[in-house]
Amino acid sequence: MSIRSPKQVLDAVVEAGRWAPSVHNTQPWTFAVAGEEISLRADADRKLSVGDAAGRALLISCGADLFTMRTVMRCEGYEPVVRILPDPDRPGLLATVEPGEQVKADEPTWVLGGEIERRRTHRAGFADVPVPEQLIESLVKAAMSEGAKLTPVRSPDAVSVLAALTQVAQGVQVQDQRFNLEVIRWARPPGSTRTDGVPAEGYPREAALTEPHFPQRHYSWRHGWGRAGDQNETVTGVVAVLTTRGDNREEWIAAGQALQHALLYASAHGVSAAFHTQALEIDLLREFVRLELCAGEYPQMIMRLGVTFDAKDVPRRPVSDVLE
Structure with missing residues (x-):
């Protein structure tokens, strides 16, 4: 070539x-x-x-x-x-x-x-297909090569704590009208021609419950958009936390590079990610996660990894919109 x-x-x-x-x-x-x-x-x-x-x-x-x-x-x-x-x-x-x-x-x-x-982001449970341990180890190495740490959460108790914190954070956020309005600003109605945000077919109206349950964003808040949930996809998947030693702008950029390296590698092996950052958006809960579950490192992303057969298109802005 x-x-x-x-x-x-x-x-x-x-x-x-x-x-x-x-x-x-x-x-x-x-x-x-x-x-x-x-x-x-x-x-x-x-x-x-x-x-x-x-x-x-x-x-x-x-x-x-x-x-x-x-x-x-x-x-x-x-x-x-x-x-x-x-x-x-x-x-x-x-x-x-x-x-x-x-x-x-x-x-x-x-x-x-x-x-x-x-690569696609998933916003529901996963199919009952195991994620190979060797793949998880490769994702850990991919994140490490970019200056961040990806830790699979092995303890069922720790997974339950993260799920509970996600539920608590979601419960707090849905009481905040400003927060809800900001989320649904990026939720697209059916048939929308917008080239950003989350399209209606990109999230379920009512996701099937996983055990433990990690709630999804309320993109359908007050309007009932979204697709019908797949009741066959109820597996939580592998829960993992992406952390960095520091918490400054350079570390955040490093976390993003590590995240994408891991996501692309996972996608190449048929594995998708669902993100749950609700608890990390509330300072007190994020600090709890840092001290109690991350050995003092700063949590930048909580995710679930698994297999889904739900393929969907995602909108992207044209080059003319992003190139100055």
């Missing part, structure tokens, strides 16, 4: 960057190209002012985007040269990426690149 020009590479990187996962599918990023350098910027207009006041989820989302960009650049035959938070006077500039020396992508990189548009 011939090496493409730097411009063709940059076009491919921006095109693929749109497919990274993000909180509520807000896609809170923009790109700018100057010469052979791409700037990844946070889109403050897409930040969740109620549920993500500190911008942690926004930066995790953009970190996932950054890993996507790096992966595509390697697949295109160039080693990415990355600078993270390169300008303290421009906090919205999260990273710059430019093609470095020419390289030949290895097979694992090609596998990850092939999953960028296929």
Whole structure:
């Protein structure tokens, strides 16, 4: 395969960057190209002012985007040269990426690149299909290579605690009208042509209960949208927590890169993720999780991993919307 020009590479990187996962599918990023350098910027207009006041989820989302960009650049035959938070006077500039020396992508990189548009977030229980232990170990290594720690929760008691904390957080949040309005801002009605947010077919009206139960977001709050739940998908799956040693902006971006590395690897082996960040959006509950369940490390994501046969399309903004 011939090496493409730097411009063709940059076009491919921006095109693929749109497919990274993000909180509520807000896609809170923009790109700018100057010469052979791409700037990844946070889109403050897409930040969740109620549920993500500190911008942690926004930066995790953009970190996932950054890993996507790096992966595509390697697949295109160039080693990415990355600078993270390169300008303290421009906090919205999260990273710059430019093609470095020419390289030949290895097979694992090609596998990850092939999953960028296929990976899907799941929002219900999983099928009764076990996740191989060897795969979990590989996901742990993938996250570690990006500077974060992915820990599968082995203790049934600890899983029950996380489920209970998720239920508590959800119960608190549904009493907050501002929070609910912010969530349903990103819930799309049936037939919507919007290219962001969570489409009605992307979440169940009433998800089948798992044991223990990890509640889903109330995207259907007061309007009854959503698809019929699959009553055959009731398995909790493997519960895992993604943590970092610190809790600053650079650590949040690292967590996003680790998350996307693990998600793409999992997708290549038929495993999807369901995210549960409710407890991490309430400071007291997040601190409890940190001290009691994460050995003092900072929890950045709580997720369930499992197998689903529910394939669905997800909207993505066109390049013209994200390229400045």
